[in-house]
Amino acid sequence: MVEAADYQCDFENKWCPGCGNFGIVNAMKDALAALDLPAEKVLLVSGIGQAAKTPHFLKCNFFHGLHGRALAVATGAKIANHDISVLVNMGDGDCYGEGGNHFLAAIRRNIDITLLVHDNRVYGLTKGQASPTSDRGFVTRIQAEGARSDPMNPVALALSQGAGFVARGYCGSTDQLGDLIRQGLEYPGFSLIDILQVCVSFNHVNTYDWYRERAFDINENGHQPGDLQAAMKYAYPEGDRIPTGLIYRKETVPFTQRIRRLNAGPLLGQEYDRQRVQSLIRDA
Amino acid sequence: MGIDVTVKIGGEAGQGIQTVGELLAQACHQSGLYLMAVNDFESRIRGGHSFMQLRISDRPIRAPDHRVHLLIALNEWTLQTHRSEVTQGGRVIFDSEAGGSDELILPVPVTKLARKAGGRIMANTVAAGACLSMLGAPVKTLEQVLRQRFGDKKAEVLENNLNAAKSGVEAVAGVPFDWAFQWPDRAPAGKLLSGARVLALGALAAQCRFAAFYPMSPATDVMVNLSEFEAQLPLVVEQAEGEIAAVNMVIGASFAGVRAMTATSGGGFALMSEGLGLAGITETPIVLINSQRPGPATGLPTRTAQADLRFMLHAAQDDFPRFILAPGSLEAAFETMVRAFELADKYQVPVIVTTDQYFNDSLAIVDKALELPEGIDRHIVGDADMDDPAAYKRFAFTDSGVSPRALPCSGKALVMASGNEHQEDGHISERISDRIGQMDKRQCKLEGMQKEVRVPETVYPDGRVLLVGWGSTSGMIRESVEMLRAWGVDAGAVCFTDIWPFPEAEVTEILDHCRRFYMVEQNATAQLGWLIRERTGRKFAQAVLKYDGRPFFPREIADKVKAYEEVS
Numbered sequence: 133m134v135e136a137a138d139y140q141c142d143f144e145n146k147w148c149p150g151c152g153n154f155g156i157v158n159a160m161k162d163a164l165a166a167l168d169l170p171a172e173k174v175l176l177v178s179g180i181g182q183a184a185k186t187p188h189f190l191k192c193n194f195f196h197g198l199h200g201r202a203l204a205v206a207t208g209a210k211i212a213n214h215d216i217s218v219l220v221n222m223g224d225g226d227c228y229g230e231g232g233n234h235f236l237a238a239i240r241r242n243i244d245i246t247l248l249v250h251d252n253r254v255y256g257l258t259k260g261q262a263s264p265t266s267d268r269g270f271v272t273r274i275q276a277e278g279a280r281s282d283p284m285n286p287v288a289l290a291l292s293q294g295a296g297f298v299a300r301g302y303c304g305s306t307d308q309l310g311d312l313i314r315q316g317l318e319y320p321g322f323s324l325i326d327i328l329q330v331c332v333s334f335n336h337v338n339t340y341d342w343y344r345e346r347a348f349d350i351n352e353n354g355h356q357p358g359d360l361q362a363a364m365k366y367a368y369p370e371g372d373r374i375p376t377g378l379i380y381r382k383e384t385v386p387f388t389q390r391i392r393r394l395n396a397g398p399l400l401g402q403e404y405d406r407q408r409v410q411s412l413i414r415d416a
Numbered sequence: 417m418g419i420d421v422t423v424k425i426g427g428e429a430g431q432g433i434q435t436v437g438e439l440l441a442q443a444c445h446q447s448g449l450y451l452m453a454v455n456d457f458e459s460r461i462r463g464g465h466s467f468m469q470l471r472i473s474d475r476p477i478r479a480p481d482h483r484v485h486l487l488i489a490l491n492e493w494t495l496q497t498h499r500s501e502v503t504q505g506g507r508v509i510f511d512s513e514a515g516g517s518d519e520l521i522l523p524v525p526v527t528k529l530a531r532k533a534g535g536r537i538m539a540n541t542v543a544a545g546a547c548l549s550m551l552g553a554p555v556k557t558l559e560q561v562l563r564q565r566f567g568d569k570k571a572e573v574l575e576n577n578l579n580a581a582k583s584g585v586e587a588v589a590g591v592p593f594d595w596a597f598q599w600p601d602r603a604p605a606g607k608l609l610s611g612a613r614v615l616a617l618g619a620l621a622a623q624c625r626f627a628a629f630y631p632m633s634p635a636t637d638v639m640v641n642l643s644e645f646e647a648q649l650p651l652v653v654e655q656a657e658g659e660i661a662a663v664n665m666v667i668g669a670s671f672a673g674v675r676a677m678t679a680t681s682g683g684g685f686a687l688m689s690e691g692l693g694l695a696g697i698t699e700t701p702i703v704l705i706n707s708q709r710p711g712p713a714t715g716l717p718t719r720t721a722q723a724d725l726r727f728m729l730h731a732a733q734d735d736f737p738r739f740i741l742a743p744g745s746l747e748a749a750f751e752t753m754v755r756a757f758e759l760a761d762k763y764q765v766p767v768i769v770t771t772d773q774y775f776n777d778s779l780a781i782v783d784k785a786l787e788l789p790e791g792i793d794r795h796i797v798g799d800a801d802m803d804d805p806a807a808y809k810r811f812a813f814t815d816s817g818v819s820p821r822a823l824p825c826s827g828k829a830l831v832m833a834s835g836n837e838h839q840e841d842g843h844i845s846e847r848i849s850d851r852i853g854q855m856d857k858r859q860c861k862l863e864g865m866q867k868e869v870r871v872p873e874t875v876y877p878d879g880r881v882l883l884v885g886w887g888s889t890s891g892m893i894r895e896s897v898e899m900l901r902a903w904g905v906d907a908g909a910v911c912f913t914d915i916w917p918f919p920e921a922e923v924t925e926i927l928d929h930c931r932r933f934y935m936v937e938q939n940a941t942a943q944l945g946w947l948i949r950e951r952t953g954r955k956f957a958q959a960v961l962k963y964d965g966r967p968f969f970p971r972e973i974a975d976k977v978k979a980y981e982e983v984s
């Protein structure tokens with residue numbers, strides 16, 4: 133049996149005390165343990181940002197790449213070996229800003245990976261600039277008049293683009309979040325979990341108290357994740373209240389199953405028949 | 417004197433110039449002749465002005481010729497633009513119903529004959545028929561080619577094309593042509609391949625299993641050719657959402673354990689630079705083809721250049737080891753690809769294979785057998801190779817700088833990689849000892865890499881003057897050297913195939929033998945020339961540079977060198 137403690141990593145943590153990322157890491161460990169997934173079956177891929185440091189704080193295989201590009205790396209890795217579970221950690225700036233096009237492409241491919249977006253509505257690593265999900269008017273040192281652009285809504289965007297698994301979690305509700313991550317990992321296809329995350333250093337608007345008052349669990353309220361119209365409604369806040377939980381789920385064909393060649397097993401393990409290659413080259 | 421005839425076919429894009437060229441090329445190929453076909457086209461799908469230049473010989477051909485013996489002008493523009501290139505005794509077949517043949521121009525109602533044979537689309541076949549007939553090719557040669565090309569189509573299609581070809585042959589029957597020659601009846605001398613196809617076949621031979629790309633001329637054809645084999649081999653070719661995605665996918669696939677590559681041109685390569693650095697610091701083997709075209713930015717999208725050398729040397733921040741290989745011929749490119757994957761795995765570095773539009777889009781007879789390497793060593797370790805897999809460190813310090821490479825999710829050994837500077841186990845580190853240790857570890861691979869580098873190929877290395885170039889211009893330079901020697905200039909050639917790491921000692925020795933050396937490059941500033949200066953202290957006397965986007969002709973190189981020699 134795999135236990136959450138198996139993922140315990142003694143590498144020095146580099147986040148601020150009270151950071152929302154701690155809750156996310158704990159939820160990840162719970163989910164991996166719940167699925168009995170040992171570290172050698174899991175690959176964590178991340179971009180750049182505070183969220184992207186996450187893989188360093190779990191004991192696992194990981195590839196910590198470039199800002200915005202984690203989904204592309206994860207896609208290549210999954211195509212190469214689709215037997216492994218791939219989890220991607222990105223921040224809101226990383227995923228929705230720098231990596232926006234890869235986000236759209238990952239939805240279209242329906243690549244079977246689980247994307248955790250640590251969405252704290254601010255740039256933490258670079259010390260507090262507005263992010264793609266910051267509210268208009270969000271004041272920072274560089275946006276003294278407040279952010280001038282409207283925030284994007286990643287959940288609504290993912291739903292509108294046909295994503296098959298869309299959830300919104302909250303870093304303060306570790307049990308719910310762990311369960312969402314578990315379901316995302318089990319889901320055959322691309323799964324997005326946008327995580328409302330607190331930044332204790334640079335976002336003094338969207339705080340623990342702020343979220344505690346607003347976040348509510350739609351699945352407890354009886355929401356059926358197969359209902360796209362209801363899901364679209366929950367993509368947006370209801371007044372002051374922010375819906376969390378599994379917003380939408382539908383059956384889809386994951387990317388690696390769309391590649392006929394991969395029905396024969398992971399690309400990495402397939403036999404490369406020398407004779408056949410030689411004869412193909414001879415006849416080419 | 418053997419056969420050496422050039423046919424130029426010109427017209428609008430969409431008129432099927434390439435089809436005429438391919439029919440001629442196949443006819444030559446099947447008769448046992450050698451040929452080289454160079455494509456020249458504008459960045460448009462219809463209209464404009466395009467041509468294909470086909471040089472035919474009974475000996476291997478490595479460069480286009482500036483003289484045109486037979487011009488097929490499918491429009492007025494071609495006639496006016498290229499008639500001056502037609503050499504003594506040459507002819508022009510001009511698509512016209514007007515008649516009025518003279519010594520040069522032979523009007524043939526190509527389009528009209530095509531309509532009669534079943535449709536305007538058959539104009540290519542009429543032209544091919546007329547052209548082959550002028551050259552003295554046996555009728556059965558063209559018939560054979562048409563049967564191969566249209567044999568699997570409806571019987572009517574083949575029938576119409578045979579009729580079209582026949583009408584082309586008849587239209588020029590009895591016309592005297594000084595450059596007609598006796599067609600041999602030999603077995604094909606080798607395979608008729610494009611540069612892009614050779615690169616793809618080389619990747620297959622190297623067991624490349626994953627390729628990601630974003631469409632960009634002139635690199636796309638490498639991927640088109642590779643994707644043809646997706647159904648038959650463990651191979652996935654994915655069109656990425658951009659070049660940045662492509663290179664990152666390749667890095668991900670390689671990290672997970674399969675050999676992976678991408679192909680692009682200058683603009684795409686610029687977008688891939690950060691990824692190149694990521695492959696450098698994470699020591700992930702990747703193979704990247706940069707097929708050059710003139711820039712900056714979009715430049716001349718369908719034309720040729722060798723102007724990215726400096727950029728490829730330095731692309732991405734800071735220093736990290738890389739290979740840059742520039743095959744000098746289609747034959748060589750197959751082995752270059754096999755070598756590129758081997759070197760990438762062996763040293764855990766990115767390998768750039770650089771070609772250009774001229775190289776990728778040209779067709780030639782490859783008469784060297786394309787043989788698979790004996791075996792492939794992936795240079796990968798597993799749990800069984802370790803005393804304690806739990807203690808595995810992906811970036812362990814070693815004497816060679818190359819750390820044992822395990823694959824993630826292949827055992828108990830955890831593989832951790834980061835684009836941040838890291839400690840031996842892959843975790844981020846800002847400690848001075850880790851930074852210096854890892855930087856030195858990566859850089860010290862260069863010592864081993866240097867030993868892998870091949871000395872430039874030389875012809876007449878004892879020549880008083882040497883012509884120095886790199887990559888695809890090798891064929892033109894060699895031929896220009898023969899011309900110069902025939903004119904009494906004691907010339908030789910130095911053709912670089914491996915550019916980085918730079919073969920410093922060897923190049924110094926070669927250059928110290930000559931009185932003067934001239935650079936021959938398809939860029940505006942002699943990029944290799946200055947690299948030679950930087951690495952050896954030796955300075956070129958003059959440079960023959962061409963940056964109009966068109967490939968060199970041997971004669972123009974020879975002319976310029978001769979002129980330089982006369983004043984020196």
